[in-house]
Amino acid sequence: xxxxxxxxxxxxxxxxxxxxxxxxxxxxxxxxxxxxxxxxxxxxxxxxxxxxxxxxxxxxxxxxxxxxxxxxxxxxxxxxxxxxxxxxxxxxxxxxxxxxxxxxxxxxxxxxxxxxxxxxxxxxxxxxxxxxxxxxxxxxxxxxxxxxxxxxxxxxxxxxxxxxxxxxx
Amino acid sequence: xxxxxxxxxxxxxxxxxxxxxxxxxxxxxxxxxxxxxxxxxxxxxxxxxxxxxxxxxxxxxxxxxxxxxxxxxxxxxxxxxxxxxxxxxxxxxxxxxxxxxxxxxxxxxxxxxxx
Numbered sequence: 001x002x003x004x005x006x007x008x009x010x011x012x013x014x015x016x017x018x019x020x021x022x023x024x025x026x027x028x029x030x031x032x033x034x035x036x037x038x039x040x041x042x043x044x045x046x047x048x049x050x051x052x053x054x055x056x057x058x059x060x061x062x063x064x065x066x067x068x069x070x071x072x073x074x075x076x077x078x079x080x081x082x083x084x085x086x087x088x089x090x091x092x093x094x095x096x097x098x099x100x101x102x103x104x105x106x107x108x109x110x111x112x113x114x115x116x117x118x119x120x121x122x123x124x125x126x127x128x129x130x131x132x133x134x135x136x137x138x139x140x141x142x143x144x145x146x147x148x149x150x151x152x153x154x155x156x157x158x159x160x161x162x163x164x165x166x167x168x169x
Numbered sequence: 170x171x172x173x174x175x176x177x178x179x180x181x182x183x184x185x186x187x188x189x190x191x192x193x194x195x196x197x198x199x200x201x202x203x204x205x206x207x208x209x210x211x212x213x214x215x216x217x218x219x220x221x222x223x224x225x226x227x228x229x230x231x232x233x234x235x236x237x238x239x240x241x242x243x244x245x246x247x248x249x250x251x252x253x254x255x256x257x258x259x260x261x262x263x264x265x266x267x268x269x270x271x272x273x274x275x276x277x278x279x280x281x282x283x284x
Contacts, residue, residue: 055193061185062219066238069220070227075237083240084222087256089193091218094255095211096197 056085183212190215225250 063081067073094100190212194203223238229249230242240263247253247260 055189055196057185057189057193057215065184065216065219066223069223070238073227073236073238076223077237077239079240080238080243083243083260084219086259087222087243088215088219090256090259092190092193092211092215093197095214096194096200 054089056089059085062088183209183216185212185216187212222246222253225253 059081062085063076066076066081066084070076187208191203191208194200194208194211222243226242226246227238229246230239244260244262247256248262
């Protein structure tokens with residue numbers, strides 16, 4: 001390692017070892033690392049440390065999707081792959097989270113008659129977004145290849161009585 | 170089931186493990202059950218998300234000359250593109266440790282040692 005004026009001792013800097021790249025020290029802002037052991041997610045057991053989403057999708061799958069998306073890349077940095085892995089978990093949690101569902105319910109508040117259609121359109125719009133090149137067509141939203149109506153999943157404490165089915169137009 | 174196919178989407182509808190996606194979704198508080206089709210939809214959306222993030226970061230970054238995608242491309246894109254603002258906490262820009270230690274010293278001098 002280079003640099004006699006800089007330290008490689010992770011504990012001294014208060015950062016987790018895995019963020020150290022070869023010749024370039026990186027630092028992640030951390031609020032409370034005093035009592036909690038940040039390296040616990042290596043054994044996968046304690047998920048409560050400082051992020052709930054220590055569960056990731058396999059990096060090979062993620063890397064493959066990235067590679068296919070940007071075919072002109074000869075190289076994707078390893079830490080880029082790892083962080084997209086984390087972003088993916090964050091994305092899934094974000095979609096699932098109460099925050100998203102809350103905004104969603106606000107958007108369809110008062111649309112009781114046509115709630116099914118509104119939710120469906122809203123969902124596909126939110127997920128397709130302007131910048132996605134391929135908006136999600138209804139035809140592929142099934143597990144078995146059959147075109148089906150999709151039900152909104154609800155949180156445990158509040159059912160949405162008017163929304164039982166989504167029909168994608 | 171085979172995971173060795175090189176084709177990106179023509180043979181299989183999705184290329185991410187659904188069971189793992191479900192696991193992540195269930196780690197959200199207050200989620201009890203997840204409808205199968207919604208799960209599928211989320212998995213598909215996640216794939217699109219990865220593509221979108223990778224492509225945006227690549228186009229936004231300096232890698233076009235070098236044909237590479239780096240962490241800082243991603244971090245910059247997260248900060249600059251509104252769609253990806255929700256990622257700014259987990260995509261912090263990296264600074265050299267020496268710079269951090271220097272600014273830490275400065276902050277301590279400013280705050281004094283009262284506390």
